[in-house]
Amino acid sequence: xxxxxxxxxxxxxxxxxxxxxxxxxxxxxxxxxxxxxxxxxxxxxxxxxxxxxxxxxxxxxxxxxxxxxxxxxxxxxxxxxxxxxxxxxxxxxxxxxxxxxxxxxxxxxxxxxxxxxxxxxxxxxxxxxxxxxxxxxxxxxxxxxxxxxxxxxxxxxxxxxxxxxxxxxxxxxxxxxxxxxxxxxxxxxxxxxxxxxxxxxxxxxxxxxxxxxxxxxxxxxxxxxxxxxxxxxxxxxxxxxxxxxxxxxxxxxxxxxxxxxxxxxxxxxxxxxxxxxxxxxxxxxxxxxxxxxxxxxxxxxxxxxxxxxxxxxxxxxxxxxxxxxxxxxxxxxxxxxxxxxxxxxxxxxxxxxxxxxxxxxxxx
Ligand SMILES: C[S@@+](CC[C@H](N)C(=O)[O-])C[C@H]1O[C@@H](n2cnc3c(N)ncnc32)[C@H](O)[C@@H]1O
Numbered sequence: 216x217x218x219x220x221x222x223x224x225x226x227x228x229x230x231x232x233x234x235x236x237x238x239x240x241x242x243x244x245x246x247x248x249x250x251x252x253x254x255x256x257x258x259x260x261x262x263x264x265x266x267x268x269x270x271x272x273x274x275x276x277x278x279x280x281x282x283x284x285x286x287x288x289x290x291x292x293x294x295x296x297x298x299x300x301x302x303x304x305x306x307x308x309x310x311x312x313x314x315x316x317x318x319x320x321x322x323x324x325x326x327x328x329x330x331x332x333x334x335x336x337x338x339x340x341x342x343x344x345x346x347x348x349x350x351x352x353x354x355x356x357x358x359x360x361x362x363x364x365x366x367x368x369x370x371x372x373x374x375x376x377x378x379x380x381x382x383x384x385x386x387x388x389x390x391x392x393x394x395x396x397x398x399x400x401x402x403x404x405x406x407x408x409x410x411x412x413x414x415x416x417x418x419x420x421x422x423x424x425x426x427x428x429x430x431x432x433x434x435x436x437x438x439x440x441x442x443x444x445x446x447x448x449x450x451x452x453x454x455x456x457x458x459x460x461x462x463x464x465x466x467x468x469x470x471x472x473x474x475x476x477x478x479x480x481x482x483x484x485x486x487x488x489x490x491x492x493x494x495x496x497x498x499x500x501x502x503x504x505x506x507x508x509x510x511x512x513x514x515x516x517x518x519x520x521x522x523x524x525x526x527x528x529x530x531x532x533x534x535x536x537x538x539x540x541x542x543x544x545x546x547x548x549x550x551x552x553x554x555x556x557x558x559x560x561x562x563x564x565x566x567x568x569x570x571x572x573x574x575x576x577x578x579x
Pocket of ligand 1: 401402403432433434435436437438452453454455458479480481482483502503504
């Protein structure tokens with residue numbers, strides 16, 4: 216963790232000119248060191264000299280697939296599938312035409328234990344009847360949902376079970392929420408760190424009854440919906456229509472009526488058509504992909520935000536954006552790392568900015 220903190224602080228100093236003495240370093244957000252990952256993409260490869268099909272993580276730098284028999288990274292119900300999956304794939308006629316499998320786990324109750332699971336099998340040629348039967352029998356034996364993906368992501372269809380909602384769930388017990396997702400959706404992969412990250416973001420935003428929040432890159436409402444229970448209104452923006460639909464579905468299923476969601480590309484230059492003027496929002500949260508959120512800074516600057524919380528999966532783009540935020544009058548007040556992916560070099564972090572303009576305006 217010290218390495219990740221040092222990297223974050225170095226990027227902020229070198230790329231944004233923000234020295235460590237000028238902001239508070241937050242205690243790291245941590246979680247379990249092992250068996251934490253509830254969603255992953257596994258590569259599949261037929262390697263005859265290794266005795267058949269390998270299904271595992273792609274090795275760093277290169278196209279090799281780890282020869283995984285057990286897994287200390289995946290949550291228990293997914294780790295338990297690794298050996299049976301290999302046996303299943305080895306018995307399939309189409310085994311050479313299956314390049315990857317996505318695995319995802321959900322929770323059946325608020326205890327946080329993963330107990331629902333789904334796999335999505337990418338296949339490059341049509342599957343024969345025997346293969347389909349094997350897959351369905353595997354789904355029954357292991358209590359899984361199985362999806363097939365013959366082409367791009369839009370081609371994903373469920374094979375088993377034949378009816379019922381195509382969803383898994385996770386819980387945010389502190390907020391009384393149960394959120395649904397499709398196995399192909401973007402999902403924060405570490406459930407414990409995600410819950411703690413939501414708590415930290417909520418604390419850093421310091422939401423009050425009359426606050427209005429803009430949640431940029433909101434996904435399925437992972438932050439928007441719990442935060443809506445702490446403020447007057449949340450507007451979530453996201454470019455995937457599927458994810459916006461999921462956020463709306465999750466708001467309705469949880470009886471949340473003070474959150475609205477808009478599908479829009481936040482990287483496009485033209486101004487967004489928001490239902491309310493951006494000046495009416497006094498808090499902003501953003502959680503962009505790796506490339507960051509430089510394009511959204513004019514929107515943030517035009518808003519009425521006096522606090523901005525930035526969740527980042529790339530310290531480099533965070534630092535670049537922090538420099539631009541500073542130029543627009545938002546000073547970095549605190550930052551810290553979140554151990555979403557222990558034992559990897561991947562750095563997730565969170566940073567809180569305050570608007571100098573608003574602070575000056577609020578002085579007596
Ligand atoms: C890191 S994820 C965060 C999702 C959500 N905040 C969460 O915690 O689950 C980034 C999200 O940004 C969305 N996204 C990617 N490019 C975008 C764009 N150009 N405009 C708006 N949203 C975008 C993705 O679909 C994804 O849901």
